[in-house]
Amino acid sequence: MNFGFTEEQELLRQEVRKFLDAHCxxxxxxxxxxTPEGFSRDLWKQMGELGWIxxxxxxxxxxxxxxxxxxxxxxxxxxxxxFPSPFLAxxxxxxxxxxxxxxxxxxxxxxxxxxxxxxxxxxxxxxSDRHDEAGLELAAKPNGAGFVLSGDKxxxxxxxxxxxxxxxxxxxxxxxxxNAKGVTVTPTPSIDQTRRVxxxxxxxxxxxxxxxxxxxxxxxxxxxxxxxxxxxxxxGAAEQAIRxxxxxxxxxxxxxxxxxxxxxxxxxxxxxxxxxxxxxSILYYAAWCLDEGDADASRAVSLAKAYAxxxxxxxxxxxxxxxxxVGFTWEYDPxxxxxxxxxxRPAFGDSxxxxxxxxxxxxx
Amino acid sequence: MDFHFTPExxxxxxxxxxxxxxxxxxxxxxxxxxxxxxxxxxxxxKRWIGFSxxxxxxxxxxxxxxxxxxxxxxxxxxxPPLGTCFMGLAWVGPAIIQYGTEAQKQRFIxxxxxxKYQWCTGYSEPSSGSDLASLQCKCVREGDTYVVNGQKIxxxxxxxxxxxxxxxxxxxxxxxxxxxITCLLVPMDTPGITVRPIKNMSGGAMFAEVFFDDVRVPVExxxxxxxxxxxxxxxxxxxxRSSIAEVEGLKRKLEEVKxxxxxxxxxxxxxxxxxxxxxxxxxxxxxxxxxxxxGMRALTKQLKGEPLGAETSINKLLRAELxxxxxxxxxxxxxxxxxxxxxxxGGRWQRFALSWPEVVIGGGTPNIQxxxxxxxxxxxxxx
Ligand SMILES: Cc1cc2nc3c(=O)[nH]c(=O)nc-3n(C[C@H](O)[C@H](O)[C@H](O)COP(=O)(O)OP(=O)(O)OC[C@H]3O[C@@H](n4cnc5c(N)ncnc54)[C@H](O)[C@@H]3O)c2cc1C
Numbered sequence: 001m002n003f004g005f006t007e008e009q010e011l012l013r014q015e016v017r018k019f020l021d022a023h024c025x026x027x028x029x030x031x032x033x034x035t036p037e038g039f040s041r042d043l044w045k046q047m048g049e050l051g052w053i054x055x056x057x058x059x060x061x062x063x064x065x066x067x068x069x070x071x072x073x074x075x076x077x078x079x080x081x082x083f084p085s086p087f088l089a090x091x092x093x094x095x096x097x098x099x100x101x102x103x104x105x106x107x108x109x110x111x112x113x114x115x116x117x118x119x120x121x122x123x124x125x126x127x128s129d130r131h132d133e134a135g136l137e138l139a140a141k142p143n144g145a146g147f148v149l150s151g152d153k154x155x156x157x158x159x160x161x162x163x164x165x166x167x168x169x170x171x172x173x174x175x176x177x178x179n180a181k182g183v184t185v186t187p188t189p190s191i192d193q194t195r196r197v198x199x200x201x202x203x204x205x206x207x208x209x210x211x212x213x214x215x216x217x218x219x220x221x222x223x224x225x226x227x228x229x230x231x232x233x234x235x236g237a238a239e240q241a242i243r244x245x246x247x248x249x250x251x252x253x254x255x256x257x258x259x260x261x262x263x264x265x266x267x268x269x270x271x272x273x274x275x276x277x278x279x280x281s282i283l284y285y286a287a288w289c290l291d292e293g294d295a296d297a298s299r300a301v302s303l304a305k306a307y308a309x310x311x312x313x314x315x316x317x318x319x320x321x322x323x324x325x326v327g328f329t330w331e332y333d334p335x336x337x338x339x340x341x342x343x344x345r346p347a348f349g350d351s352x353x354x355x356x357x358x359x360x361x362x363x364x
Numbered sequence: 365m366d367f368h369f370t371p372e373x374x375x376x377x378x379x380x381x382x383x384x385x386x387x388x389x390x391x392x393x394x395x396x397x398x399x400x401x402x403x404x405x406x407x408x409x410k411r412w413i414g415f416s417x418x419x420x421x422x423x424x425x426x427x428x429x430x431x432x433x434x435x436x437x438x439x440x441x442x443x444p445p446l447g448t449c450f451m452g453l454a455w456v457g458p459a460i461i462q463y464g465t466e467a468q469k470q471r472f473i474x475x476x477x478x479x480k481y482q483w484c485t486g487y488s489e490p491s492s493g494s495d496l497a498s499l500q501c502k503c504v505r506e507g508d509t510y511v512v513n514g515q516k517i518x519x520x521x522x523x524x525x526x527x528x529x530x531x532x533x534x535x536x537x538x539x540x541x542x543x544x545i546t547c548l549l550v551p552m553d554t555p556g557i558t559v560r561p562i563k564n565m566s567g568g569a570m571f572a573e574v575f576f577d578d579v580r581v582p583v584e585x586x587x588x589x590x591x592x593x594x595x596x597x598x599x600x601x602x603x604x605r606s607s608i609a610e611v612e613g614l615k616r617k618l619e620e621v622k623x624x625x626x627x628x629x630x631x632x633x634x635x636x637x638x639x640x641x642x643x644x645x646x647x648x649x650x651x652x653x654x655x656x657x658x659g660m661r662a663l664t665k666q667l668k669g670e671p672l673g674a675e676t677s678i679n680k681l682l683r684a685e686l687x688x689x690x691x692x693x694x695x696x697x698x699x700x701x702x703x704x705x706x707x708x709x710g711g712r713w714q715r716f717a718l719s720w721p722e723v724v725i726g727g728g729t730p731n732i733q734x735x736x737x738x739x740x741x742x743x744x745x746x747x
Binding site: 001002003004005006069242246249250257258260261262263265266267269270271273274277278279281282284285287288300303304306307352355356358359362 | 365366367368369373429639642643645646647649650651653654655656657658660661663664665667668678681682731733734735737738739741742743744745746747
């Protein structure tokens with residue numbers, strides 16, 4: 001029995017942390033978030049060369065063949081610095097192709113995603129704002145062996161940067177290239193400038209038979225993988241928001257002492273720490289279940305996401321509040337984390353959705 | 365990350381299960397004194413009482429994983445405790461093993477393992493609770509005898525105990541209050557000791573005030589060195605680390621809450637179909653799973669020989685929250701009848717809703733756990 005990270009995983013964490021601290025500290029993030037594209041193509045290329053983009057992609061397809069437990073390490077670190085990049089989007093798209101694609105489809109797309117030469121994104125959420133298949137209303141008319149797609153997808157991660165979309169409809173999944181005829185992408189700016197999302201419109205977009213993924217029933221598992229990934233990233237951010245606030249509480253003095261000595265300050269911080277550590281514990285278990293194909297995976301993913309997004313929402317607010325006036329300034333960092341929590345809370349299902357799902361799964 | 369067990373560990377798990385199949389068949393009356401006697405005799409034979417203690421003193425010399433497996437299997441089957449001398453097994457024994465003289469070990473350890481009599485714990489005083497190190501119970505040495513004068517309070521089962529592990533102040537003039545405290549092992553029938561039970565809010569009386577009036581204790585009954593009492597007790601309390609049994613207990617309790625929700629009604633429907641109730645239950649489930657895997661992460665650290673920090677405080681806080689919450693949700697689901705003493709299920713939820721202080725206050729209050737986390741983990745200044 002061993003419920004810890006391996007030496008390799010710890011090493012990976014150190015390397016990623018070193019890389020991000022060196023190349024993309026928060027000052028750099030702040031610069032990038034003001035740019036139209038919102039991320040650095042140069043860093044993206046470097047990450048591809050370091051093998052991080054392909055981390056969970058099979059070796060035969062140009063990846064490192066590692067699992068979701070390893071990915072958690074990477075994403076926690078990216079969350080910590082609010083690293084802006086299409087990594088999450090591409091990882092989820094690759095997971096969808098891996099889970100739902102035939103061998104030939106995987107061989108066609110995954111190597112392009114693994115080295116970062118193409119950016120991918122999963123387009124599944126629609127106006128219904130439902131995180132299950134029943135919410136999918138995109139029209140998919142049979143067209144020979146292929147389909148013609150019409151409708152809108154929203155909240156598509158890094159839609160503007162994506163070269164290809166994995167598009168979901170009821171009972172189907174397909175790869176659609178960004179430059180296909182009838183595809184229109186409109187960025188929908190978030191209050192979290194470090195996170196880019198957009199609307200993707202499909203106007204009678206023809207999908208060839210070869211691009212229709214072989215096993216659409218895998219969507220459920222894809223969403224579980226995506227949710228776990230989102231949770232890892234948000235917990236990294238939540239942990240850092242606590243860290244920043246703790247550091248400030250040690251420094252800032254009022255009434256002749258550090259404010260961190262007041263229990264009105266230290267106790268909420270202790271509570272946030274308990275929540276983040278506990279949600280991390282559940283997430284690690286969930287990631288392990290996903291890697292092992294364990295039947296408990298969906299329930300564990302839902303408990304982790306539900307717990308984590310609720311905790312992060314509170315942490316974002318308290319980080320600002322415990323900083324006092326400077327917490328409200330653009331200059332100090334807490335608002336960046338508060339804003340990230342506003343994206344993360346509903347992303348791939350909010351707490352209510354996942355608590356409902358977890359308890360229903362437990363009844364089966 | 366790997367949840368698999370070694371073949372030896374699996375074999376041990378099978379051994380425990382077989383023991384349970386044989387000795388705890390369904391429907392066993394675990395309150396029957398002759399069953400308990402037989403149960404403990406067999407557990408003792410297996411050396412599962414004092415399982416973690418060294419073999420030389422009569423313990424089981426178990427590895428950490430074996431201890432975990434034993435606890436887990438026992439609590440899954442709702443097995444009765446292993447051994448009857450609760451505080452002797454939990455901290456008095458470990459303190460004696462670590463700090464006791466050879467003579468003390470021979471005198472006390474076998475009796476603790478055999479459950480010959482009860483020990484009680486005399487730490488808290490009327491003016492020293494959370495701030496335990498401020499304790500003032502006076503102790504003066506006269507030749508080969510210590511003379512104790514003062515008072516203890518909240519001493520659980522003092523009225524049924526034969527011995528007390530006692531913290532006293534031998535040096536009132538120290539600059540650091542943790543120094544100058546000494547640990548004594550005292551027979552409860554020593555002249556000058558008076559026990560006065562305290563009725564608790566459930567109506568029972570499990571703890572007491574204990575008064576010491578010129579109580580004479582031979583120096584050989586001192587545990588550890590004079591002035592070392594704080595370390596003696598703190599390191600012994602640190603033995604109570606793993607939260608496996610608590611997690612299993614909470615999981616069972618949550619199942620009972622769900623079961624109650626199935627047969628209670630809210631707005632004309634089963635309470636378990638009410639969104640509000642369902643989500644509260646799901647939140648408890650998340651916290652219990654959090655505790656379970658927090659425990660595993662801590663265990664992994666222990667197995668690697670890394671010291672534990674404030675990990676136990678995390679689970680203590682979560683547990684405190686859940687113990688209160690379960691009683692609350694149960695009574696709420698019972699609606700107007702929630703306050704009635706024995707109307708539903710014989711009143712077991714009402715008793716539960718009035719017993720949480722044992723856990724929530726008895727083992728260090730939530731505020732104190734938060735201080736520990738904030739100061740020792742987050743590095744915030746001490747208050
Ligand atoms: C059922 C039960 C059994 C017990 N059994 C034993 C026993 O066998 N032997 C024994 O020695 N003791 C025993 N105790 C005593 C127990 O250890 C103390 O009650 C506990 O340590 C709290 O001390 P106190 O009661 O003096 O409360 P106080 O310390 O006076 O606390 C009162 C309130 O103030 C808060 N508070 C105190 N200090 C701080 C601080 N620094 N920051 C923020 N808040 C603070 C506490 O959280 C609490 O809410 C038992 C208690 C109970 C309830």
